[in-house]
Amino acid sequence: MNTDNSDASAAVDAGVLGLPRDGTAPAPRTANIFDVARLAGVSHQTVSRVVNDIPNVRPATRARVEDAIRQLRYRPSTAARALVTKRSRTIGLITTGRPDYGPSSTVLGFSDAARQARYTVSIASMVEATPGSMRSSVEQLLGQNVEAIVLIAGHRGALDAITAIELGVPLVAVESSGRAGFHSVCVDQFAAARAATDYLVQLGHRDILHVAGPDDSMDAAERVRGWRASLSEHGLVAREPLVSDWSPRSGYQIGQKLLENRQATAVFAGNDQVALGLLHAFTENGVRVPQDVSVLGFDDIPEAEHFTPPLTTVRQDFEELGRDVMATLIEILRDDDSATNHVRPSATLVVRGSTAPPHRP
Amino acid sequence: MNTDNSDASAAVDAGVLGLPRDGTAPAPRTANIFDVARLAGVSHQTVSRVVNDIPNVRPATRARVEDAIRQLRYRPSTAARALVTKRSRTIGLITTGRPDYGPSSTVLGFSDAARQARYTVSIASMVEATPGSMRSSVEQLLGQNVEAIVLIAGHRGALDAITAIELGVPLVAVESSGRAGFHSVCVDQFAAARAATDYLVQLGHRDILHVAGPDDSMDAAERVRGWRASLSEHGLVAREPLVSDWSPRSGYQIGQKLLENRQATAVFAGNDQVALGLLHAFTENGVRVPQDVSVLGFDDIPEAEHFTPPLTTVRQDFEELGRDVMATLIEILRDDDSATNHVRPSATLVVRGSTAPPHRP
DNA sequence: ACCACATGTCCACTCTTAGGA
DNA sequence: GTCCTAAGAGTGGACATGTGG
Numbered sequence: 001m002n003t004d005n006s007d008a009s010a011a012v013d014a015g016v017l018g019l020p021r022d023g024t025a026p027a028p029r030t031a032n033i034f035d036v037a038r039l040a041g042v043s044h045q046t047v048s049r050v051v052n053d054i055p056n057v058r059p060a061t062r063a064r065v066e067d068a069i070r071q072l073r074y075r076p077s078t079a080a081r082a083l084v085t086k087r088s089r090t091i092g093l094i095t096t097g098r099p100d101y102g103p104s105s106t107v108l109g110f111s112d113a114a115r116q117a118r119y120t121v122s123i124a125s126m127v128e129a130t131p132g133s134m135r136s137s138v139e140q141l142l143g144q145n146v147e148a149i150v151l152i153a154g155h156r157g158a159l160d161a162i163t164a165i166e167l168g169v170p171l172v173a174v175e176s177s178g179r180a181g182f183h184s185v186c187v188d189q190f191a192a193a194r195a196a197t198d199y200l201v202q203l204g205h206r207d208i209l210h211v212a213g214p215d216d217s218m219d220a221a222e223r224v225r226g227w228r229a230s231l232s233e234h235g236l237v238a239r240e241p242l243v244s245d246w247s248p249r250s251g252y253q254i255g256q257k258l259l260e261n262r263q264a265t266a267v268f269a270g271n272d273q274v275a276l277g278l279l280h281a282f283t284e285n286g287v288r289v290p291q292d293v294s295v296l297g298f299d300d301i302p303e304a305e306h307f308t309p310p311l312t313t314v315r316q317d318f319e320e321l322g323r324d325v326m327a328t329l330i331e332i333l334r335d336d337d338s339a340t341n342h343v344r345p346s347a348t349l350v351v352r353g354s355t356a357p358p359h360r361p
Numbered sequence: 362m363n364t365d366n367s368d369a370s371a372a373v374d375a376g377v378l379g380l381p382r383d384g385t386a387p388a389p390r391t392a393n394i395f396d397v398a399r400l401a402g403v404s405h406q407t408v409s410r411v412v413n414d415i416p417n418v419r420p421a422t423r424a425r426v427e428d429a430i431r432q433l434r435y436r437p438s439t440a441a442r443a444l445v446t447k448r449s450r451t452i453g454l455i456t457t458g459r460p461d462y463g464p465s466s467t468v469l470g471f472s473d474a475a476r477q478a479r480y481t482v483s484i485a486s487m488v489e490a491t492p493g494s495m496r497s498s499v500e501q502l503l504g505q506n507v508e509a510i511v512l513i514a515g516h517r518g519a520l521d522a523i524t525a526i527e528l529g530v531p532l533v534a535v536e537s538s539g540r541a542g543f544h545s546v547c548v549d550q551f552a553a554a555r556a557a558t559d560y561l562v563q564l565g566h567r568d569i570l571h572v573a574g575p576d577d578s579m580d581a582a583e584r585v586r587g588w589r590a591s592l593s594e595h596g597l598v599a600r601e602p603l604v605s606d607w608s609p610r611s612g613y614q615i616g617q618k619l620l621e622n623r624q625a626t627a628v629f630a631g632n633d634q635v636a637l638g639l640l641h642a643f644t645e646n647g648v649r650v651p652q653d654v655s656v657l658g659f660d661d662i663p664e665a666e667h668f669t670p671p672l673t674t675v676r677q678d679f680e681e682l683g684r685d686v687m688a689t690l691i692e693i694l695r696d697d698d699s700a701t702n703h704v705r706p707s708a709t710l711v712v713r714g715s716t717a718p719p720h721r722p
Numbered sequence: 723a724c725c726a727c728a729t730g731t732c733c734a735c736t737c738t739t740a741g742g743a
Numbered sequence: 744g745t746c747c748t749a750a751g752a753g754t755g756g757a758c759a760t761g762t763g764g
Contacts, residue, residue, distance in 0.1 A: 032734055043748050048736065056746055078505050079443035080734035083754050088440065093484075099469050104460035111486040115498065120505060123454075123482050125472040137476065144439050144481060248667040273664060280667040303634060306609040306641040308669040393755050404728045409757065417726060441755035445733050 031072035040068035051076055082145055090120040091329065092141030092149040096129035096158045100246070101301045102318050103152050106174060109322025110150065117330060122146060129153060134161035148172060148329055155216040170332050172325055177218040178341060183332060185325050185342040189219050192314050192347035193226025196296055197268060199349055201234050204357045205266040205294065210241040211254055211278065213270040217246070220270055223298065227268055239264075244274045251277020259285050265358035266294040272301045275311055279354070283308065290356035300350055309353035316347050392433035401429035412437055439481075443506060451481040452690065453502030453510040457490035457519045461607070462662045463679050464513050467535060470683025471511065478691060483507060490514060495522035509533060509690055516577040531693050533686055538579040539702060544693060546686050546703040550580050553675045553708035554587025557657055558629060560710055562595050565718045566627040566655065571602040572615055572639065574631040578607070581631055584659065588629055600625075605635045612638020620646050626719035627655035633662045636672055640715070644669065651717035661711055670714035678707050 033051075037044040042065060049057050050065040057065075068074070082088045091114060095103060111121045122144055124137035141149060148170040151162055159175055163182065176186040200208050210227045213220025224241055231238045242257075244250040251274035258267070259281065269275035275297035282289055289295050289309055297304060297313035304311040321344065328342055394412075398405040403422060410418050411426040418426075429435070443449045452475060456464060472482045483505055485498035502510060509531040512523055520536055524543065537547035561569050571588045574581025585602055592599045603618075605611040612635035619628070620642065630636035636658035643650055650656050650670055658665060658674035665672040682705065689703055 033736095034734085043750095044735085045737090045749085046747065049747095052736085058746065061747080075500075075504050077444065077734050079440045079449065080754085081736075082440035083438065083444055083734080083756085084736045086754085090483075099460070099462070099465035101460070104465045108460050108486050108488070111484050112488070115485060115487075115501065118501075120501065121484050122451075123472050123484050124476060125469050126476075127469070127473070139436070140476065140479075140481065143436050248664050252667055276664055276667045280669060280671070283669050303609050303637055303664055306613055306637050308641060308644050310641070395755080405756080406729080406758090407727060410727090413757085417724095419726070422726080438755050441733090442757075443733095444735085444755080445757045447733085 031074040033074070033076070035072055036065065036068045036074045039072060040065045086145070088120075088145040088147060089118065090122055090144055090146050092138075092144070092146035093121050093123045094134070094137055094141070094149060094151045094153070094158075094162070095123070095125045096127070096151075096153040097155070098127060102299055102316065103154070105318035106152055106322040106325070109319030110152075110325050111322075112319075113323040113326035117326060119326075129155070129158035129161055131161045131164065134158065135165055138162065138165050138167065142168065147333060150174070150325055150329070154219055155214065156218060157216055159218070170329075172329055172332070174321065174325060175218050176222045176343075180339055180341075182339050183328060183341075184339075185321065185328055186219075186344065187316050187321060187347050188343050188345050189222035189347075190226040190229070191345060192316070192349075193223035193268075193298070194230045195226075195347075196298070196314050196349055197227045197230035198234075199351075200266045200268065200294065200296060200355065201230065201236070203266075203294070203355060206236055206358075207239075207264045208236070208266045208268055209239060209258070209264040210268045211244050211251065211270055211274050212241040213243075213274075214245050215243060223270060244270055244277075246271055246273060248273045248277040248280070251275065252281050254278065255281025256285075259287065262287075262293075264293065266296065266355070268296045270298060272297040272299045272304045272307075272311060272313055275313070275354070276303075276307055279307055279309075279311075289354050291359055294355040294358070296355055304350075305352065307354070312352045312355040313350055314347050315350050320344075320346060392435040394435070394437070396433055397426065397429045397435045400433060401426045447506075449481075449506040449508060450479065451483055451505055451507050453499075453505070453507035454482050454484045455495070455498055455502070455510060455512045455514070455519075455523070456484070456486045457488070457512075457514045458516070459488060463660055463677065464515070466679035467513055467683040467686070470680030471513075471686050472683075473680075474684040474687035478687060480687075490516070490519035490522055492522045492525065495519065496526060499523065499526050499528065503529065508694060511535070511686055511690070515580055516575065517579060518577055520579070531690075533690055533693070535682065535686060536579050537583045537704075541700055541702075543700050544689060544702075545700075546682065546689055547580075547705065548677045548682060548708050549704050549706050550583035550708075551587040551590070552706060553677070553710075554584035554629075554659070555591040556587075556708075557659070557675050557710055558588045558591035559595075560712070561627045561629065561655060561657060561716065562591065562597070564627075564655070564716060567597055567719075568600075568625045569597070569627045569629055570600060570619070570625040571629045572605050572612065572631055572635050573602040574605060574607050574635075576604060584631055605631055605638075607632055607634060609634045609638040609641070612636065613642050615639065616642025617646075620648065623648075623654075625654065627657065627716070629657045631659060633658040633660045633665045633668075633672060633674055636674070636715070637664075637668055640668055640670075640672075650715050652720055655716040655719070657716055665711075666713065668715070673713045673716040674711055676709050676711050681705075681707060 033044045033047050037047045047065055050062050114121045126133045151173040171182040173184045175184055176189045212224050228238050242254050255278040275295050278295055297311045300313045300315035304313050394405045394408050398408045408426055411423050475482045487494045512534040532543040534545045536545055537550045573585050589599050603615050616639040636656050639656055658672045661674045661676035665674050
């Protein structure tokens with residue numbers, strides 16, 4: 001043990017470091033790099049080397065330093081480090097809207113991946129994405145010296161608001177509009193919607209309605225495109241899609257309207273919640289699913305499997321999407337490429353009991 | 362305008378501040394407090410006063426400084442400020458488990474309130490709360506000098522893991538165990554479960570089953586207590602509760618088991634997802650809800666209103682809970698009281714179609 | 723003594739330079 | 744060349760302590 005040694009130099013350095021020489025107890029502060037250096041009997045530079053895994057430190061010295069670190073419970077100050085290196089190892093995450101299953105899962109996947117990459121995630125959530133709230137959130141994040149900003153936002157308003165702001169750091173948006181000027185990651189909504197519609201056509205349906213998401217949703221627009229593409233490929237006509245707000249309630253209301261004028265044999269709902277509302281309206285009024293009408297959803301929320309009847313839907317792997325955002329970000333931070341669009345093909349159709357061949361009267 | 366004045370002093374000070382005197386363009390760095398001071402023709406101290414809203418600054422001077430701030434797009438460095446003040450204005454948020462509606466909404470309410478209070482939120486999410494992952498998350502947050510840690514975790518394991526760690530900062534847990542030693546905020550699960558059960562008894566039910574959440578869930582335990590309390594108050598016997606994992610799937614499986622041995626006239630499910638699984642199992646097998654059996658849920662997720670039949674359930678205001686966490690935190694950070702338990706009474710029964718008086722055969 | 727400012731020290735770290743063993 | 748010490752500049756602020764009116 002070299003405790004004597006360290007203690008001796010500690011006594012010598014006390015004055016040098018500005019600690020009181022008299023008998024008053026020093027204020028209980030957390031250890032800094034100099035304290036560790038003193039205890040280990042090395043210079044603060046060597047401690048820095050050990051902490052930052054820089055070579056040219058003898059194993060024995062390294063061990064002594066690590067020991068001192070443990071004894072003093074030393075933890076490098078991220079503030080000081082960020083101040084001098086200009087890198088915070090922090091990423092700003094902005095979410096808008098209410099916490100639906102999809103975005104929440106994406107956040108989970110992302111923040112987990114960020115933690116594994118030793119990045120810190122700073123969140124700024126808002127229900128309404130006004131230009132004002134977006135700007136204040138961005139300001140707050142930039143004030144933290146975030147190295148990048150991730151936006152998880154389904155609607156165009158949020159994207160417009162943030163692209164109007166000069167960020168100075170890379171932006172990665174989880175969105176499917178295909179707009180240029182920033183990095184984006186998404187699941188291929190178009191292909192998934194087309195495949196889902198193809199499936200209904202294959203079952204024999206010829207009149208397939210679509211209940212879309214809100215007008216400002218980019219995913220909704222892509223799903224409409226996919227639905228139209230499938231229909232026109234098969235020579236079928238697309239009736240004007242009905243517009244929901246993604247909620248079960250609006251699905252229910254639209255379902256009630258559909259009952260007045262029944263022609264379609266299948267309804268492709270923009271998401272599972274809307275599908276649930278449709279099921280409610282239909283079963284409540286004696287319209288049997290799938291015998292009288294097929295219903296198809298989108299997302300595969302955990303509840304979908306237990307709807308009455310269990311819902312045929314399109315599954316997206318949201319957590320993987322979140323992890324993919326982090327992977328993209330690591331690449332970007334390594335060498336800032338020009339904007340890239342990562343379109344992931346990871347949606348799959350899950351067939352359950354809400355779809356069947358149309359009943360021929 | 363005093364632009365000339367400022368420009369003049371800027372030219373003079375350039376060398377003093379270490380900027381290159383020759384023709385080379387200075388590296389494009391973000392403005393600091395000295396740049397602002399130079400442009401405004403004041404000392405950095407005055408800028409600091411303006412930024413921090415400290416009095417003793419003439420309105421004219423203040424205006425000049427604010428102008429310079431705008432021109433240079435100056436934003437105080439949180440890192441530097443944190444370094445000297447030892448306060449980061451950052452709160453660490455730990456979530457465990459998958460993103461259910463409840464916790465996600467609580468996070469939303471919390472982070473929104475934090476933003477309004479000008480606090481930054483740093484998240485660390487994990488699916489599995491092992492002692493190891495909890496420790497690494499805590500370490501990461503403490504490394505950021507968070508001023509407090511908020512834990513949103515339903516199960517005891519997460520609470521055990523974090524209480525085993527010496528944090529050095531206040532901990533606020535969203536949990537209902539009533540354990541001491543830290544601050545906690547929760548909705549009164551016991552009272553809500555008792556009231557829900559009371560309602561079933563009032564409808565005339567005498568044999569009321571309970572499908573509980575997992576054993577390590579503290580909310581689940583409280584709900585079981587409330588259910589038992591109501592039954593014993595009314596002189597009814599409580600059969601051993603069945604245990605779910607909160608998922609629709611386990612609700613479905615338990616529902617199938619219940620079909621084998623039908624005695625109860627009502628089932629109080631631990632949450633809405635489990636209730637959905639029960640509904641699925643029952644309707645699939647021709648057991649009508651609520652004619653043959655009543656089903657009651659907990660949480661009031663947005664989907665519950667559109668289940669078949671619409672679910673009677675207990676609504677919790679999760680967002681308000683999150684805001685309450687932040688309010689508690691502000692108090693704690695002002696003057697660190699001893700541990701407090703805030704039990705909020707904000708759950709309400711929402712009666713829909715899944716409950717009815719028992720059918721007398 | 724008060725106002726309106728300026729000056730200088732310190733925070734905890736990284737990185738650089740110079741040099742010794 | 745390797746492993747380290749010693750000393751100091753620089754990072755962007757806050758705070759205590761000036762100073763002149």
